[in-house]
Amino acid sequence: MAGKLEGLTADSRLVSLDALRGFTVLAMIIVNVPGSWSHVYSPLLHSHWHGATPTDLVFPFFLFIVGVSIALAFERQLDQGKSKKELVKKVLVRALKIFTLGIFLWMFPKFDLGNIRIPGVLQRISIVFLACSLLYIYGDWKAQVKWAVGLLVGYWAIMTFVPVPIDDVIQQALSTGETLRSGGMVTVDGIRKVGEGLIAANYEPGTNMESWLDRRLVPGRLWEKTWDPEGFLSTFPAIGTGIAGMLTGRLLLSKLDSDKKVIWLFVAGFSAFVAGNVFDWFFPINKHIWTSSYVLYAAGLAAMSLAFFVWLVDVQGKVSWTKLGVIFGSNAVVAYVLHGVILKLLALANIPLRSGFFDGLVAVGVPEKLSSLIWALFYSLVICFIPVYFLYKKKVFIKL
Structure with missing residues (x-):
């Protein structure tokens, strides 16, 4: 197993990447569905403004993984001789599907057009996927680096001087x-x-x-009343997060041996993490406005996390613990959509499962914050797990 990563090609599949994607989606679900928003452990909440909690890392980790996946997937398709025009058509269709799904998830089940919110998590994923895919198809790694630097420096300049x-x-x-x-x-x-x-x-x-x-x-409703964390201008540095993932994918596809790939991935991640912390002195780390320092900080941690996963899983062959992540990662968008739809269906049917579960635990003496976390774990690891496990066992992988 020690040499497995050395032979990585565009046709290979990284179990480590699938697992990291799945655990990231699982974390998304857990932080989104506490038993009570009034009782949540602080690491499971977003930072109030400047700074970053573990919860603030979940979304950029996913966008980083999107970037890595773009490099692996499109390199394979380009090697197979698919035309750039054909790839662009598929990219446009997929991005539109994901964006539309995000709008649907917001509106379901009432479909109140007067309360529509255009930005959102899936919507930002679709835009980052579209921009990064086009940049990968039509640009080399040097162009990608230039775009990343331009986006991060340009955003800093606009926010700092205009x-x-x-x-x-x-x-x-x-x-x-x-x-x-x-x-x-x-x-x-x-x-x-x-x-x-x-x-x-x-x-x-x-x-x-x-x-x-x-x-x-931005038309329609804004999540924070007077702005939106997935709003217009902050989407540009978010594309930088995806580009960081694409550059990581290029590194994994390089001809370096396994040990050097892991070392360089960790070094690059640590360097970005340090750069993000230094940039924080001038442009504070802030998820709400997706600052350039936040991009470097989160991408650095994502790269180091992937380096660890790659070393442990693909180099050392320690795969048994990854199964849960692989199951969620195999239908990541489906898992994310289901977690929102199921909650809304329970509310529509007037089934107080969430509040009843939480209140029941509190009634028997379980601390409120712990009760809130236990519900989040039960919901994600049982209720949301069952449908994605069924899809996994049936080898049904829904690609939007």
């Missing part, structure tokens, strides 16, 4: 020192006027350039 026009939200923040988000009013510090109708560039909630553009350009 004054923000004053609208009603910013005017309220200037008057009261607060702005609205989904949890209520939050304090905004240090914003100041720099001219007629403008405030200085800033990274504060609701008053930064990303938030202002969301209010101007």
